[in-house]
Amino acid sequence: MNDAVVWLTIFVLSVFVGIEVIAKVSSTLHTPLMSGANAIHGIILLGAILVTGTTDNALALVIGLVAIVLAAVNMVGGFVVTDRMLQMFVRRKRPARTEPGATEGGAR
Amino acid sequence: MTAVPVWAQLVYLACAVGFILALKGLSGPRTARTGNLVGAAAAVIACAVPFFYVDLDHVVLILVAIAVGTVGGVVGARRVQMTxxxxxxxxxxxxxxxxxxxxxxxxxxxxxxxxxxxxxxxxxxxxxxxxxxxxxxxxxxxxxxxxxxxxxxxxxxxxxxxxxxxxxxxxxxxxxxxxxxxxxxxxxxxxxxxxxxxxxxxxxxxxxxxxxxxxxxxxxxxxxxxxxxxxxxxxxxxxxxxxxxxxxxxxxxxxxxxxxxxxxxxxxxxxxxxxxxxxxxx
Incomplete structure (x- = not known):
């Protein structure tokens, strides 16, 4: 199979997966979901590390480091801010906040 | 660019699955926080991978830049008010x-x-x-x-x-x-x-x-x-x-x-x- 076609296949399948997995999202979760997805595209940090680590040009190095800082802000800040939103969400549901996954909270 | 070894490709695949599970988790109220954590873990692991197979230059500078961005992101995300x-x-x-x-x-x-x-x-x-x-x-x-x-x-x-x-x-x-x-x-x-x-x-x-x-x-x-x-x-x-x-x-x-x-x-x-x-x- 042609390389470009392999990439196209992954792309098209990912489009369908991306739509399917969030199709049933409840409207209260729209903002946290947007924020979580926003954090996920911070993975561009990986690309920034790759281009910065393989350059030997001084200007390119500086620009690459800027890109790394920006991407890290996107990724780390994105996940932290999403977690804060969801904490608020959980707290509103159950006044005595319990850790997610802990079931002793019982009645909802 | 360096060819990606098979182990790294498999880790990348696992991280891609992690992102799918993260989005899936984020779309339900009970699983949302776990989903977010899964996404974060997948992102951190994926970003660590190139350090182990690419012959990266400027590693110290890169790590410093990541640290600066991380601190900026955490501080910004923690200080911000809910509104x-x-x-x-x-x-x-x-x-x-x-x-x-x-x-x-x-x-x-x-x-x-x-x-x-x-x-x-x-x-x-x-x-x-x-x-x-x-x-x-x-x-x-x-x-x-x-x-x-x-x-x-x-x-x-x-x-x-x-x-x-x-x-x-x-x-x-x-x-x-x-x-x-x-x-x-x-x-x-x-x-x-x-x-x-x-x-x-x-x-x-x-x-x-x-x-x-x-x-x-x-x-x-x-x-x-x-x-x-x-x-x-x-x-x-x-x-x-x-x-x-x-x-x-x-x-x-x-x-x-x-x-x-x-x-x-x-x-x-x-x-x-x-x-x-x-x-x-x-």
Missing amino acids: QMPQMVALFNGVGGGAAALVALLELHEILEQPGGVDVVGWFVLVATAFTIFVGSVSFAGSVITFAKLQELMSSAPLVFPGLAIVFGASLVAGVGLATQLALSPAMWVGIVLALVGLLFGALLVLPVGGADVPIVISLLNAFTGLTVAAGGYVLDNVVLLVAGTLVGASGTFLTLLMAKAMGRSVSNILFGALKGGSTLG
Whole structure:
């Protein structure tokens, strides 16, 4: 199979997966979901590390480091801010906040 | 670029699955927090992988830059008040788009400098590079303006000046023209001008949108950034960027439609309502 076609296949399948997995999202979760997805595209940090680590040009190095800082802000800040939103969400549901996954909270 | 060893490819695959599970988790109230943590873990692992198979230079500087960004992100995310969350997301989205555009510009530089020049890569890679530069810049400028609107650094009312529609259209035509130019005869200046036109287009896209509609525009720009990351993954030959970016692009676009529907508005009305003389909620 042609390389470009392999990439196209992954792309098209990912489009369908991306739509399917969030199709049933409840409207209260729209903002946290947007924020979580926003954090996920911070993975561009990986690309920034790759281009910065393989350059030997001084200007390119500086620009690459800027890109790394920006991407890290996107990724780390994105996940932290999403977690804060969801904490608020959980707290509103159950006044005595319990850790997610802990079931002793019982009645909802 | 170094060939990716099989173990690294498998880790990348696992991380891509992690992102799918993260989105799945985030769409249900009981699983949302776990989903977010799964996504964070997948992102951290994926970013650690290149240190173990690529012969990276400047490792110390890279780690320092990551640390600076991490501190900035955590401090920003912790200090922000609950009411200011949307603009914080906009800002994070903007810097991500900016990072993607910079990465694409650097990769363009690499492509031009490499032995054999541009003939080694296909025109399709150049199209993807142009896409990342342009849309990444659009996302950066658009997000900064939405941040300014929500943070009340500027008026949140729709801002329209005479001729905005013409300049807007012209910048889009210029963007497409420059992208074509970049694919046919790549040069560094074309990439830089393309980025500048993208900044202009992004600003003009968001200025006419009223404050109440801004969250939907943030969601749309978020999807844009996802697609730029996906295109960047193709350019860099990195599958986890492609999958993660595409997931965000697709789910972000769909989420934008859901959000607009929940508000009883259409996306085109939100974006272009003020241009047509109709009202956009301000």
